[in-house]
Amino acid sequence: MFAEIFSQEVIDETLDILINEIPYALWETFYVTILATLFAVIIGLPLGVLIVVGEKDGVLPLPKPILSFLNLLINLLRSVPFLILMILVFPITRFIIGTTVGTTASIVPLVIAAFPFVARLVETSLREVDPGIIETAQSMGASPLQIIVKVMIPESVPSLISGITIAITTILGYTAMSGIIGGGGLGKIAINYGYYRYKYLVMLIAVIILIVLVQLFQTIGTRLAKAMDKR
Amino acid sequence: MIEIKNLSKSFETSDGSLDALKNINITIADGEIFGIIGMSGAGKSTLVRCINMLERPTEGEVVIDGVNLLSLKEKDLREIRRNVTMIFQGFNLLMQRNCLKNICLPLELEGVNKKDAKKRALELLDLVGLSDKAKAYPSQLSGGQQQRIAIARALATNPKVLLCDEATSALDPKTTRSILSLIRDINNKLGITVIVITHQMSVIEEICDKVAILDNGEVAEIGEVAEIFRSPKSKAAKSLVYPEDNEVEVHSEFALRVVFNGAEATDTPLIAQLAIEKNIAANILSASTKSIGNKAHGVMILSFADEKSLVSAKQYLNQIDGVLSEEVKNVR
Numbered sequence A: 001m002f003a004e005i006f007s008q009e010v011i012d013e014t015l016d017i018l019i020n021e022i023p024y025a026l027w028e029t030f031y032v033t034i035l036a037t038l039f040a041v042i043i044g045l046p047l048g049v050l051i052v053v054g055e056k057d058g059v060l061p062l063p064k065p066i067l068s069f070l071n072l073l074i075n076l077l078r079s080v081p082f083l084i085l086m087i088l089v090f091p092i093t094r095f096i097i098g099t100t101v102g103t104t105a106s107i108v109p110l111v112i113a114a115f116p117f118v119a120r121l122v123e124t125s126l127r128e129v130d131p132g133i134i135e136t137a138q139s140m141g142a143s144p145l146q147i148i149v150k151v152m153i154p155e156s157v158p159s160l161i162s163g164i165t166i167a168i169t170t171i172l173g174y175t176a177m178s179g180i181i182g183g184g185g186l187g188k189i190a191i192n193y194g195y196y197r198y199k200y201l202v203m204l205i206a207v208i209i210l211i212v213l214v215q216l217f218q219t220i221g222t223r224l225a226k227a228m229d230k231r
Numbered sequence B: 001m002i003e004i005k006n007l008s009k010s011f012e013t014s015d016g017s018l019d020a021l022k023n024i025n026i027t028i029a030d031g032e033i034f035g036i037i038g039m040s041g042a043g044k045s046t047l048v049r050c051i052n053m054l055e056r057p058t059e060g061e062v063v064i065d066g067v068n069l070l071s072l073k074e075k076d077l078r079e080i081r082r083n084v085t086m087i088f089q090g091f092n093l094l095m096q097r098n099c100l101k102n103i104c105l106p107l108e109l110e111g112v113n114k115k116d117a118k119k120r121a122l123e124l125l126d127l128v129g130l131s132d133k134a135k136a137y138p139s140q141l142s143g144g145q146q147q148r149i150a151i152a153r154a155l156a157t158n159p160k161v162l163l164c165d166e167a168t169s170a171l172d173p174k175t176t177r178s179i180l181s182l183i184r185d186i187n188n189k190l191g192i193t194v195i196v197i198t199h200q201m202s203v204i205e206e207i208c209d210k211v212a213i214l215d216n217g218e219v220a221e222i223g224e225v226a227e228i229f230r231s232p233k234s235k236a237a238k239s240l241v242y243p244e245d246n247e248v249e250v251h252s253e254f255a256l257r258v259v260f261n262g263a264e265a266t267d268t269p270l271i272a273q274l275a276i277e278k279n280i281a282a283n284i285l286s287a288s289t290k291s292i293g294n295k296a297h298g299v300m301i302l303s304f305a306d307e308k309s310l311v312s313a314k315q316y317l318n319q320i321d322g323v324l325s326e327e328v329k330n331v332r
């Protein structure tokens, strides 16, 4: 089988496909990942904050039913496998984008799958903030909103960056899966050529590019978190 | 003036209600340095947190300059907290902000513009002697320097009262002394009322004018520091002023605590005099005395063979100037 994969004919054909398709696929993967992460953070960050500050002895206690509902929502969404979630959210996707197939449409299920994950990551980061520092801010007469904006979030920035890095790499993995519902990108190439048309070399290279991308995001994220941390 | 009236605080815990503070009455005059001392768990932190309403008392009142804090809404309380600021054992600086920005924080919260806040922060850095650390991050400072930054931050809003909860407990003796003298300077220069919470008698001795001794949620004794050092009355006060009592095992039934409070050091040692003049043999159980400028200071615990020699020794010792003796009853 390996001899077949690496025959001159296959290599030529593969090169042809790569040159024609990879740059665009790479771009698609990139923008879907970044946009999906952005929206996931826009929804997940406030949600994570609410869960921490809304506790009984938090800085802005919320009514118990609201807190329980938010926790339940997050747990429910997190327990549905992404492949199934993609199909379940078709109605929402159609409502927002107007269609359920295509690259842009794949952003909706990605965001819905990722924001609960981001909320939990934010929750973990904020819980690491020294309670003494929060008490100090209270002793200075800070309002709950000021404590969140001036103390809790700035103090956990390095940890939040690490969390968002994890979210990006996870979403990158999910974008590959969304090739199944017509989402574009490297995942689509791997599935179309590798799975449907038995062009294993193309698949292999698409996967390698994905791995390199994950490494890249992870390295940048880790460096950034370290550089920001003044502790 | 701060008036704490009939203040009680209970916590609801999983195994019932816990009375952390019971009927506390304390009045603190403007410009005073007031100490609150007690063992761990005595309720010191709870009391200080009631003074700025971080903890709401279950009963009683806290009145600052005629304003009853319990009658205030949350928003007005925040206003009060700019006037009654606090420093902590763990310094609690924001680790991701440099020193200058840490000092600016309370001003930012108040809505002061950036330029004015920076100007004020630089003045305060100068006041605490750390002008060169404006751009440094807290992790680059020693504990003593971090506490100085915390003090500068606490002074940013020009408070009338400074609360110090075990502010020197994490520091070595030398740094402790320098922080205490900074607090004293601030009290002198700015006339700020200071409330010092501690479990170390040395801290009280060093800077406080008055002290309240807290024992198990109650005020055991309250008064001038010098007076309490001279003659502690309550059990809690005695065990703080004479920590030796807890360290020595007093097996003897006839034991005497002898306090030297500036007695003339004589050529013949006291114990020898006791033996020669009164023919009483005393056994030294513990002694920690030092002479400062030819005067003796400190405490000694003596034991005797019987009641009779104890009584006459006590009589003999008490007639000497600057010596005070009293019986030690089964301390253990």
Ligand SMILES: Nc1ncnc2c1ncn2[C@@H]1O[C@H](COP(=O)(O)OP(=O)(O)OP(=O)(O)O)[C@@H](O)[C@H]1O
Pocket (backbone or CB within 6 Å): B011, B012, B013, B018, B020, B038, B039, B040, B041, B042, B043, B044, B045, B046, B047, B199
């Ligand atoms: N939030 C709380 N919930 C329940 N119990 C509490 C709470 N805060 C304090 N306590 C209890 O109240 C008592 C007094 O606590 P407090 O922290 O005031 O003591 P402390 O004198 O400051 O002690 P330390 O010297 O160890 O700091 C303790 O028994 C403590 O367990």
Ligand SMILES: [Mg+2]
Pocket (backbone or CB within 6 Å): B044, B045, B046, B166
């Ligand atoms: Mg305490």
